[in-house]
Amino acid sequence: MRPADSILARAWDTTALRRLGRAFSDLAVGELTQGAGGPVRHPEFLARTRALLRVRGGVRQTPGWMRQLAAASLHQSHPCAMAQQICAPLPLAALVESLVAALNQSIAVWEMSPAGTLVDRQVMEDFKRLLGLPASADGTLTPGGSFANLTALLAARAALAPRAWKGGSGDARIAILAGAHTHYSVKRAAAILGLGADCVFPIALDAEFRADATAIPAAARQARAAGFRKFILVATSGSTPTGSFDDIEAFHAAARRMQAWLHVDAAHGGGMAFSRRLRPLLDGLERADSLAFDPHKMMFMPLSAGAVLLRRGADLRGAFEQDAPYLFSPMRREVADVGPFTLACSQRFEALKIWLVGKAYGPRLFAAAAEQVCDSAQAGYRYCRGSKRLEPLHQPESNIFCFRLRSAPAGARGDKLHWDLKEAVNGSGRGYISSTVLSGRRCLRLVVMNPRTRPEHVERVLRLVERLAAKAGVA
Numbered sequence: 001m002r003p004a005d006s007i008l009a010r011a012w013d014t015t016a017l018r019r020l021g022r023a024f025s026d027l028a029v030g031e032l033t034q035g036a037g038g039p040v041r042h043p044e045f046l047a048r049t050r051a052l053l054r055v056r057g058g059v060r061q062t063p064g065w066m067r068q069l070a071a072a073s074l075h076q077s078h079p080c081a082m083a084q085q086i087c088a089p090l091p092l093a094a095l096v097e098s099l100v101a102a103l104n105q106s107i108a109v110w111e112m113s114p115a116g117t118l119v120d121r122q123v124m125e126d127f128k129r130l131l132g133l134p135a136s137a138d139g140t141l142t143p144g145g146s147f148a149n150l151t152a153l154l155a156a157r158a159a160l161a162p163r164a165w166k167g168g169s170g171d172a173r174i175a176i177l178a179g180a181h182t183h184y185s186v187k188r189a190a191a192i193l194g195l196g197a198d199c200v201f202p203i204a205l206d207a208e209f210r211a212d213a214t215a216i217p218a219a220a221r222q223a224r225a226a227g228f229r230k231f232i233l234v235a236t237s238g239s240t241p242t243g244s245f246d247d248i249e250a251f252h253a254a255a256r257r258m259q260a261w262l263h264v265d266a267a268h269g270g271g272m273a274f275s276r277r278l279r280p281l282l283d284g285l286e287r288a289d290s291l292a293f294d295p296h297k298m299m300f301m302p303l304s305a306g307a308v309l310l311r312r313g314a315d316l317r318g319a320f321e322q323d324a325p326y327l328f329s330p331m332r333r334e335v336a337d338v339g340p341f342t343l344a345c346s347q348r349f350e351a352l353k354i355w356l357v358g359k360a361y362g363p364r365l366f367a368a369a370a371e372q373v374c375d376s377a378q379a380g381y382r383y384c385r386g387s388k389r390l391e392p393l394h395q396p397e398s399n400i401f402c403f404r405l406r407s408a409p410a411g412a413r414g415d416k417l418h419w420d421l422k423e424a425v426n427g428s429g430r431g432y433i434s435s436t437v438l439s440g441r442r443c444l445r446l447v448v449m450n451p452r453t454r455p456e457h458v459e460r461v462l463r464l465v466e467r468l469a470a471k472a473g474v475a
Helices: 003-011 014-032 045-053 059-072 091-095 097-103 116-131 145-160 184-192 213-225 248-258 270-274 313-317 351-361 363-386 411-428 455-471
Strands: 138-142 174-179 200-203 230-236 261-266 290-293 306-310 390-392 400-405 434-438 441-447
Touching (some): 014 097, 045 059, 091 351, 116 306, 116 351, 138 313, 145 230, 145 261, 145 306, 174 213, 184 200, 230 248, 270 290, 351 363, 363 455, 390 455, 400 411, 411 441, 441 455
Parallel strands (some): 174 200
């Protein structure tokens, strides 16, 4: 046997692959179902990872390598991991990922995913009904909210400046009015589209860190003074710093007065639509011209799974103009290609995990998970209200909560103290939190993204912050 034949035979050896599959599956289940006993991130993770990078061996060693890598990694499914908007994934959604990779379907082209495209289209139909969009709406899955925002703004540009695709955006003069806490991907998308990052004008925030709808006219006047006459208005449903929800109904009324395109970035909060209790936070979402929505946030899907939906599907299809006869069919089919209205050509079969979990458990699982993480964030707020050392900076509308030390020094010293506290918590292995800046001051931030995180886990991490602050000499 030639050397090439030998190594190929070993790579496809069924017995060895089944053994590896069982080992990796066991490791994944352990990661997905872990309790609060071990560290969130091992204090010696750097040394352990560097040692692993130096190992040598063959395929039989791979389960051991993966155990070592998992042990050195940040454990998103640990109940005390509360740093960023990365979820502890629903186990079934994570376990089906190996089949997604094995099938290796490219959803952009129907001939390359004959069954997968049907599942993908069904998921988008389900999302349309969930979010109250009309039958004429259409959408596509994306790698995440940044891609969804880019696609939506591309569609808005096509509607407001139809010649921009062929002639460029230099003369389009489209302004984007967005809250001061709007995700950075909106300004990035403006630059990518040729509109220019300077076309984004901030809308002031209210006392609860929402974009203040009454401040929209002031932002519009500023944009008009700079020479802009066409507008995209961006509302956020679940901002990144505080999880706050803009008043979409008020934004829609302003958009109608201005004849502006209304885009809603619901990347974080869109999954709350499953909950009857939380759904009012999204009132008016169905009025948006476009919206972004990330199932890998409040639907607790593994990365990556974003979505963009447009109220008028023709606006999504009209955003792209391309000719690829080697891929896309010129003939009408019962199942159309997705590629002509998505940025991706190699579009992964992300819809499978969403569809499978929905089929297996029904929508109540998504509602229960969203409600649980929001309830745990509320527990953090209540704890800080009664704490002598910690003070809440807002009452959380969702699962994100920011707080500070009550007696922290002002200015740069206070900012450094909060940063150092965050680093000390994360370095301890007993919790994992993040930090942001609100009203010009550094603060601490909890993002509860694990449905198995309970109020007692949140309180455990807040008590750790208090102990570390006392150790640092803060009264």
